[in-house]
Amino acid sequence: MMLEEDTGLSLAIAQIVQRLKGSSLHSQLERQARSSLHKPEIKLESLKEDIKEFLKASGWEKKLQNAVYSELSVFPSPCHPAAPPEHMKEPLVYMRKAQGSWEKRILKSLNSMCTELSIPLARKRPIAEQKELLNKWNEMGTDEPDLSLFRPVYAPKDFLEVLMNLRNPNYESGDQPSFRNHLGLIQVPLKVKDIPELRDYFSELGLTTGQLGIDDSTQVPPELFENEHVRIGQTVLAEQDSAAAQQYVRQGCPTALRAELWALILNISNQPEDILYYEQLKSNVIQHDLLVDSLIYKDVKLTASNDDYYFVFEDYLYQVLLCFSRDTSVLEHFCYNSATPPKSYIRGKLGMEEYAVFYPPNGVIPFHGFSMYVAPLCFLYHEPSKLYQIFREMYVRFFFRLHAISSHPSGIVSLCLLFETLLQTHLPQLFYHLREIGAQPLRISFKWMVRAFSGYLATDQLLLLWDRILGYNSLEILPVLAAAVFAFRAVNLMEVTSLAAAEAVLADLSTLKVMPLLQIFLFATVT
């Protein structure tokens, strides 16, 4: 349903203005404008123009630009003024329903664990316990609570089962299943890009464009690409332009500039009020204990603590994730997330809305592997409040899509479908063979995509991949990489005769170089 361009644009502008109104940036701009009145260059006759000029020269216009850009990147464009709010979450009814039932299951699982273990969902800590936790804040990893009775609420493979059973009730395929139909696990008709469209979309990854991850290797003299690319990166940072940074990182970030570039793209500036907010969350953690805390502990102990790269940062993970659970500002993202935060009721008041709270306070129930979203960021940010903000922004822009059922092109359902379609179209023999031996490719690649490859790739490669996620503001690079990995190991995969053997061939991705794989798959494979 297309709107006329003008009405669409003015609606979008109105919404952005609405959201930015009352933000701290708004008050800062007002303050700046007011203080500029004393300056000699501001004349009464041309007040408006002079103030605009002043804001531009002092870099405040740029900050506003970045904020607007951020809003544009995060919030979907309005579809129609009359569209109900659910449509911004998820336009398709059957998807909304499926997400709803999935959520019910998760909540049931959480509640039953709660009842079994007789642990409340939340409780206030006694003073002595609060004091102890405060002392141990920087080394919660040394704690050894008994977590044996806790189990993750769900694991990626449980989620995959749900996705496999998704059906569009309005879609009647009619024909008998044949090799022409989709042979994969995902059986919903969503539109995904094909290779020509992907080549266009990811044009900066083409063979004739310089890339970090390829053109900065030892054999290539730095004068050919790397030096110039670094120089441009420094210029982008000096200009503090979010949109330019996003374009720039499509060719990869130099390691020394990456932390700042990502912060610029995500519009994180670590102001005093942000630090204060983080401290507030920290005090919430100290005062109250949540059941999900134990789930977080368990997850970190099971995943990051055993990881060759991330075990060092175990303590930071607690400091980020425990605060994250209590951050109610995260609730805002649910207006464009197909998921809905679970509600819990004060004891004895089930069903009474005035006694309902969101649980956990941020509405996000962690699953097995969740902490791996945070771990790679620890290589870039060593200051807890900045690390926290970067992670939170990454979550509400990207990661939430990896575990919610939606029709969005970056949603996990579309990503799975894109993966299977790419494989079936371009490696049909391999796809067929794997299917025949009971090793549906998605069963293996699903966990890579749900974690955005964290914990599977070497960290430097993972960061190059996430550069592109930020650069293209899309997760579609994940299934492309997954398909490229299968293509790379196709010869060995053709020889296996079981799912276990296929898993073994693809068990170790730590030696892979992602950019050459992506380039070859997208641009150098005969279609």
Next chain:
Amino acid sequence: MTGGWKASRCLSALGSVAPGGDTCSWQTLDFVRCRSVAEGVEHFTGSCSSAWCCARGIKCGERVMAGKVKWVTDIEKSVLINNFEKRGWIQVSENEDWNFYWMSVQTIRNVFSVETGYRLSDDQIVNHFPNHYELTRKDLMVKNIKRYRKELEKEGSPLAEKDENGKYIYLEFRKNPSSTWIMKPCGKAQGKGIFLINKLSQIKKWSRDSKTSSFVSQSSKEAYVISLYINNPLLIGGKKFDLRLYVLVSTYRPLRCYMYKLGFCRFCTVKYTPSTSELDNMFVHLTNVAIQKHGDDYNHIHGGKWTVTNLRLYLESTRGKEVTNKLFDEIHWIIVQSLKAVAPVMNNDKHCFECYGYDIIIDDKLKPWLIEVNASPSLTSSTANDRILKYNLINDTLNIAVPNGEIPDCKWNKSPPKEVLGNYEILYDEEMAHSDGTDRDLRSRSGQSIGLKGNRTRESGRPVLTTWK
């Protein structure tokens, strides 16, 4: 390396199987390709179906040096023995004619002691220099560095520069009376017998009460070195760590040494706190793996170890590229200087080579400090990754020390071709540096990287270090 292979019938060149099982009798042949290729036997993902090859980790088609090198060792470690067997070398006892002896430091003392009058022949190589303790004993290293410093001063070298307080800028020992001091017994390794004191007055207390105090008591008199404990180490994830780097020295005069690219960081499993109440908690302040292994939190998957590559990535991302390059340059510089300092007093016996373990700590200003040098770095593997690393370390070391895997001739020029270096790279080659002819200003080492040209090595991210004199 050895996973997933079928150990089936041995297809040795002679086609015969030694009685009693599946061992090959082809050890006596020279330079034979693994026969399974020639036989056209089906192999799965590159594995060899010869039981003998399988057991020794040899890939199909890999050339095996079935030479006649006879080896002895008194260190029963699999990473050593697997490497010898893979080369087709023959194990003998020390009383027989041997070519290669991987000895412990006790044995080397006997071999070269005046009393035994032992003479090594031209085709014998050992893995230690006779008086390596000039480098590895802390008190002697201090003495040698001091002497070296004086010599530099006499030569007017810029390295012996002093600041306005008369302290050496480059080759200094840390002195700061208000800090914590570390007492290390000179001869012991593995962190044994080390303890910390807060004030120098505690030394008196210790030597008086050694039987009753909580410090480790010693049964015999031992020389101790007091050195300043690094109170402000660089912390990553809030944890203290030290750096273990392997350096191979093939000759001291001219100095030729190699740095192993795959060094690692060893993290403390317990949180670091500089508070004095933690002083007695050995786990917090020491990172030596041998001690960490017994802490509650020791993890058997990663063993608390990080690769140097990870360290580099982290430092570049959080501190920037220039300071990281500078740090690594300084680390290499420290190592070379320590070797140069002992070179004049080292018995440069041509039968010897040595692989040292350098322990380095980085402080929070990104300055590296040499803690100690080990002549017998541990060959025990604490994790699977560890085992692979040490196996490759020995493999690359042997490729350099015993060229072509043939019976050694210690008269060779000890100049291996580039291809055999493996994961080693040249750290300093005195001959090459002098033959360069150009006069390098050593002052440029402080801050700017020297001689950056096309030949970078990305894995360590620094230039090949042959530019110092």
